[in-house]
Amino acid sequence: MGRDWEAMLSARVRAWEEGERLFRVEREETLAQLRATLPREVLRWQPEEVAVYECDGLPALRERPLAVALPRDTAEVQEVLRVCARLGVPVVARGAGTGLSGGALPCRDGVVLSLARLNRVLEVDPVRCWARVEAGVRNLAISEAAATFGLFYAPDPSSQVACTIGGNVAENAGGVHCLKYGVTVHHVLEVRGFTVDGEEVVLGSTAEEEPGFGLLPLVVGSEGMLAVVTEVTVRLLPTPPAVECVLAAFDSVRAAGEAVAAIIAAGIVPAGLEMMDRGSVAAVETFMPVGYPKDAAAVLLCEVDGRPEEVEEELPQVLDLLHTHGAREVRVARNAQERAQFWAGRKAAFPAAGRVSPDYYCVDGTIPRRALGEMLEAIAEMEQRYGLRCLNVFHAGDGNLHPLILFDGSREGEWERAEAFGAEILERSVALGGTITGEHGVGAEKINQMCVQFSREERAVFFGVRAAFDRDGRLNPGKMIPSLPRCVEYGRMRVRGGALPFANLPRF
Amino acid sequence: MEVRAASLFAGRNWLKGVEEELRRCVHCGFCTASCPTYRLLGDELDGPRGRIYLVKELVERGVVTRSMVRHFDRCLTCRACERSCPSGVQYHRVVAVGRAVSEEMGVRPFFERWRRGGLAWWVTHRALLRWAVGVGRTVRPFLPKGLARLVPPRAPREWQWPSVSEPRERWWLLEGCVQPVVRPEVDQAAATVLGVVGVEVAYARGSGCCGAVDFHLGRVEVARARARANVRAWWPAFAAGERKGVVATASGCAAFLREYGELLEGDEVWGEAAAVLGRETLDVSELVARFAGELRRHGREEHPNGRERRGKVVFQAPCSLQHGLGIVGVVEGLLEGVGWQVVKADDDRWCCGSAGTYSVLERGLAARLGREKGETLAATGAEVVATANIGCLLHLSAYGRLPVRHWLELVAERVAREEERVARRRR
């Protein structure tokens, strides 16, 4: 352990605390160098081309990168990273660009490294029960490839048709079946990739444990700030032979919440447990009429799976609990098709909000489940105060709440109001014993709220962890870890009641 | 997404529509997964969300570049993305504006303009095309393989239009451009099948190509002129109640006819008539399906127990049919009704790569998609591929391993055989 590292680290932390920008790039010259080194097929730099990559699934935050690299294999990924290292250019890795926290928001003077072309399923092993895939393989494509062997990949974020496994690893993606099956970190065995300098690394192990420190869980959910992942080995599970899905309608959100608590207290861990409020049900129904009761105050979806006899045991219990807790309508999906339909509505809930409003802002706090009623009341009050509507989608099993704030970005000041609304929800989540992000990541979006959830010292540790992988902080700069001045300023602003727009704060 | 249109476009009639679509898009990216070109190229610029973004750039900055045009060109307009869009963005309307405006602003080099114009002209003039196909057929053995693939090998047979005595319904049949030249059998089959159930169809004098070819090449004015001519030819008999509407045997044409109202919006003379006729247009599968009960009789006669089916067919639904018109499962039902065993192919939502003139203009991508599709279709173990659009039919024949027919031909053969059998028995 060299002294120089320690000196460097403390210098970096100091610089970071002072809010200094850590790199500067000569745009024209860098671009010329990139063009000279990388094949045309791999590089996009014209203004209208890079514009397409200026945002991910959170289009409210945009930044045009210097260039976009689209490597076709891992060798080219390494090449891009080496070139960028030589030139001191920041790099932002990107999968399908479906993230909702601006995690793939480009850096103005940086290169966007798209891994979408690495889309081969390398191996599905039906005996060892794993799949080895490239980072650009879609989440659902893994389960599709494994289906022949009666296996599946458990984490299933709503965007699973489109999102890539590389992005899932970066964000530690969850889904609607987390309570029973866990999130991405529980299903990734090994990742291969490169450090920011293009050095090859293998983290985790197919032997299920890794020697030394647990670097794999550190990299999973690191929002692309520690390493560029090019290959992932995931665990596959046997597809449960029996699945039943129940849809229950309630006259109040509180009653639905109590039903959820009762189901879990009864010792049942449902595969999925989702709640939608009246507004989101209406939005879904206008887009794809899947048969949700439109006049209910809350709709609950509860899925139990496992062996037929397990399901036979659990289903009547669930139905019973739903009835005793005031469900006024309970429907069991009659077949796989109807079940898929129940879920299709839920999985399309976010974009369906785009039907009732030009824009929506999806918030991602997690709260202890018992605080749900309190939280929803607080949100209702905020709707009044901010003058914006909010739909609520809730992973009821694990406490992950997704309020969808509706706004119109073309109206002056609405996005700022929506952002402040979201910020207040997140801070309330922390106050209730929860967290500012359950599965979407901090990204560029919730960076201010990191000041609320973590102390100065904890943020310094995050910074150190990052520097241990990436000395100069060139991988996905400006995400997740707020600088000290930023937090100071944000703290002042919160004291003044959040009345100031924070659009003018630099997002780095 | 928010949009702020450049002042340059203020007052343009397409602006409001495209703004509406752009604002409806929430940039979720679900569409990329369903896009054939994104899958092959892995670049957002070649996926629906990227192209929508390019149109947004165009609308906001008022600038078109060569690279934008290249990415618009690469879109198959298969509309699979629309089916997967949870926000209901009508993507084809967005890309159409992108194409039309870039054509108007003239960024293509001369050679490209000439090639595209020439292609449209050639394809949509039946006499020319007939001559070219005739020549092509003669010299086919000497042509390079790539070109030879595009020439249909068989010469049309002599055939007589059936006469329907006391028809219960009468419809206009769209004559179209390519199909009557290279596969006249399709319309003959349509006339036969519909004749059996008492529906009479006929071409209207003065009608012709629907205009889709020109429209998709961004030649909107030419397309409008064609639409006007067709509406003019169909309207009198329709208005008089003699013809119930228009039926097309190519699903691509049917999907385009449906949008005549939008195409001729603002046309003082024919605008309203176009809208009405557009609504009264059917794909031939929809019309035949109305009489499916009577057709099924033919299938049952041949297979008395109704269980055993003869012949295995795989139906490749054209994108214009399944994504454009939203007709799913209808043709399969009709084929089963007359005794075919219909098998399902993997990835049956994917485009085969034909996409009209795309197969000529973007030959590389079209060929890759065509070959892939050919493999998945062959893997089903079917003996024949059925489809519902002339473009797909030619493309799949060129790149696939199985014989490809229009589904109407398959139905017509069974129906005709059955008619014959019944007649024989009566004798």
Next chain:
Amino acid sequence: MEEVVSRWRESLAEARARGKMVRVVGKDSKGWLPWCRRGADEVVFSMQDWQGVVRYEPSELFVTVRAGTDVAEVEEMLAERGQWLGFEPPPGSVGGATASGWSGPGAWRYGSLRGAVLGVRLLDGAGRLLRFGGEVIKNVAGFDVARLVVGSWGRLGAIVEVTWRVWPKPAAVRTLCFEMGEGEALAFADRLRPRALPLSAFFWSNGRLWLRLAGGERAVAHGREEVGGEEVEEEMAAALWRQVRALDGEPWRAVPEGMALWRLAVPPGTPPLGMGKILACERGGTVRWVLVPAGEEGVWKRAEEVGGWAWRWTGEGPWQQRRQGAVGEIEERLQAVFDPEGRLSGGPWGREE
């Protein structure tokens, strides 16, 4: 809490003043392991008295406990509400279990202890009191330092408080026994893995395979019919699993003279290693306990060949090899983030100079 913090800072100061290292100890239940022997140049910091359950919410499926609390105590409390720690941590203190990162036989079904850690409070080598993670199942705010700390053996700091995920206790548990050799048992594991069976533990030793089924009454009954085997009496089975979980008894504690015990983690589906004497296989064959002559260093390489890694369990260190190259450097730098002066000792890696 303040008392612990100031005591920790005092220990650090003392170590600095006397040029010593700091070793964190809980209940000292792992004191029998060679890498847990205290060095003469070490200041011992004990968490033993820092006990108690901070928060337990059965319907939220988590429990937050102070590091010195006995695991058995926590389990007793959970059992009253029909819940348990599915990953079956080793006996001893909660902090010690977390710092070791060990999981018991239940990890085969419920995942490892690392996966079950939702949050930790940590006193690091710079004397800072830090909190990472939280008390909710889904939480992706910041780097997952809580899980990094799992298995760090006190090298990143002293764990003060841990939040674990808990599970409802299965209604029925049954253990089956099969007479079979190592190869046969491993092949059997390969056949079981892709099947949806209510399996919860796998242990092979000395010509016998024990399989534990857990779940609903009927599911377990069906599963039992499907896999076969001889049912083991409940009490005897419980004793067996307790032993496996504590690494107590025969294979682990009675190593013959001149031999060394090794633990190998290997990918599922790895055939018998054909090396030394196989003592036991756990978790579907992904953990193997092997006896080889002391001083035999070929084990490192053999483990690497099959895609796994080795851990020397007895004898002189180093007991585990540090990873080389970029990853090794990252590990060193990470340690310096939490322990800038290099004052914390512990773990099977030996001390770097």
